[in-house]
Amino acid sequence: NVFIQTVGDGVDNVIREIGSEYGREGRSVEDFGNGYIDGLVDVLEQVVNRCVGECNLAGEALGKWAAKIYCLVANANQNIPNFTNRVVVNIGGTVCKNAYRMGCESNFVGIADDLGPKYAGDHPNFVDYYRAEDNGCCAYKSK
Numbered sequence: 001n002v003f004i005q006t007v008g009d010g011v012d013n014v015i016r017e018i019g020s021e022y023g024r025e026g027r028s029v030e031d032f033g034n035g036y037i038d039g040l041v042d043v044l045e046q047v048v049n050r051c052v053g054e055c056n057l058a059g060e061a062l063g064k065w066a067a068k069i070y071c072l073v074a075n076a077n078q079n080i081p082n083f084t085n086r087v088v089v090n091i092g093g094t095v096c097k098n099a100y101r102m103g104c105e106s107n108f109v110g111i112a113d114d115l116g117p118k119y120a121g122d123h124p125n126f127v128d129y130y131r132a133e134d135n136g137c138c139a140y141k142s143k
Helices: 002-017 027-077 097-115 124-130
Strands: 089-091 140-142
Touching (some): 027 097, 027 124, 097 140
Parallel strands (some): 089 140
């Protein structure tokens, strides 16, 4: 990963400088180290927040598409569908999990309530179809 390598190279440079000709020692070394770590945490937090935002968008998109299909099938059959084969998103990493799930579930429910209220709501087949914790269409499994 280029990002990890770039940050790692910067950390290696800082490690070489601590205690060198700059005369950092004692309390000043601790303050410098703490400040550097705080800066790294801030940068990584920004990266994670950006990833979470992208994952939420991906979840919202799938929730929208899945809800439309669910409602079209329900309306065509005049019955609540009972899909038995659901696709579980399988994306590397675990950072996305909750953001993806929340985006997907909220969009799925909102759109299904608008497009097919007769087949949405609290009906078990409806809830089972989308809920991530039931391995529904909004489930997220990391590789």
